[in-house]
Amino acid sequence: MKVIIADKAGMCYGVKRAIDLALETSRHQQQVEALGPLVHNTQVTQRLEAQGIHEKDLESITPGSAVIIRSHGTGPETYQHLKEIGCQVVDGTCPFVSRVVQLGLEAITQGYDVWILGDKKHPEIQGYMAWLKDRCRIIADPQEIFLEKDLPEKIAIMAQTTENLDRLEQLSENVVKAGREPKVYNTICSASRERRQAAEALAAKVDLVLVIGSKHSANTA
Numbered sequence: 001m002k003v004i005i006a007d008k009a010g011m012c013y014g015v016k017r018a019i020d021l022a023l024e025t026s027r028h029q030q031q032v033e034a035l036g037p038l039v040h041n042t043q044v045t046q047r048l049e050a051q052g053i054h055e056k057d058l059e060s061i062t063p064g065s066a067v068i069i070r071s072h073g074t075g076p077e078t079y080q081h082l083k084e085i086g087c088q089v090v091d092g093t094c095p096f097v098s099r100v101v102q103l104g105l106e107a108i109t110q111g112y113d114v115w116i117l118g119d120k121k122h123p124e125i126q127g128y129m130a131w132l133k134d135r136c137r138i139i140a141d142p143q144e145i146f147l148e149k150d151l152p153e154k155i156a157i158m159a160q161t162t163e164n165l166d167r168l169e170q171l172s173e174n175v176v177k178a179g180r181e182p183k184v185y186n187t188i189c190s191a192s193r194e195r196r197q198a199a200e201a202l203a204a205k206v207d208l209v210l211v212i213g214s215k216h217s218a219n220t221a
């Protein structure tokens with residue numbers, strides 16, 4: 001049996017970056033805590049634990065510790081809380097995620113409502129909701145907008161960084177059909193796009209594709 005590994009496989013740039021920041025911090029800080037899992041990989045998480053980098057939720061963060069924000073990012077209230085309890089914040093938010101927040105804030109100041117295609121339960125999306133507040137709406141399914149009675153005049157469309165481009169295009173087309181001319185930002189990250197393309201290319205030439213990854217990761221699912 002021949003085993004072929006996809007051209008793009010393994011941890012993405014943003015996750016690697018957050019882990020490197022955590023390891024670097026642990027070299028000169030006693031108490032290092034990660035706000036949530038830095039990666040959905042038990043072996044890597046165990047190795048980080050062994051290096052003294054402990055995963056915590058917000059309620060159990062130790063005041064005064066160095067806290068790594070994971071690549072999904074988090075909302076402004078969390079930064080504020082960590083500052084108030086004397087933590088050193090090490091921001092591992094992926095630049096692709098920070099860009100979505102920045103674009104969303106800019107669009108809102110220009111009078112747009114921001115619609116983001118993605119999963120409301122995903123921490124990345126929860127971070128966007130925390131930054132963009134009531135001017136942000138999360139769309140799970142491009143068809144759901146047809147149920148809307150009062151569409152905002154100005155709509156900016158974005159996507160969770162791991163979304164599928166076809167779905168983003170579908171949402172954009174549907175908004176046009178519903179009578180609005182949306183401003184569309186393709187915020188799907190290059191790491192996610194390249195992995196999807198590599199998986200498709202591989203599937204076209206093999207009998208079976210095995211996806212090795214956590215069910216909790218949006219990149220795997």
Ligand code: SF4
Pocket residue numbers: 012013014015071072094095096097161162189190191192219
């Ligand atoms: S935005 Fe892309 S590169 Fe950044 S953490 Fe998410 S999947 Fe990885």
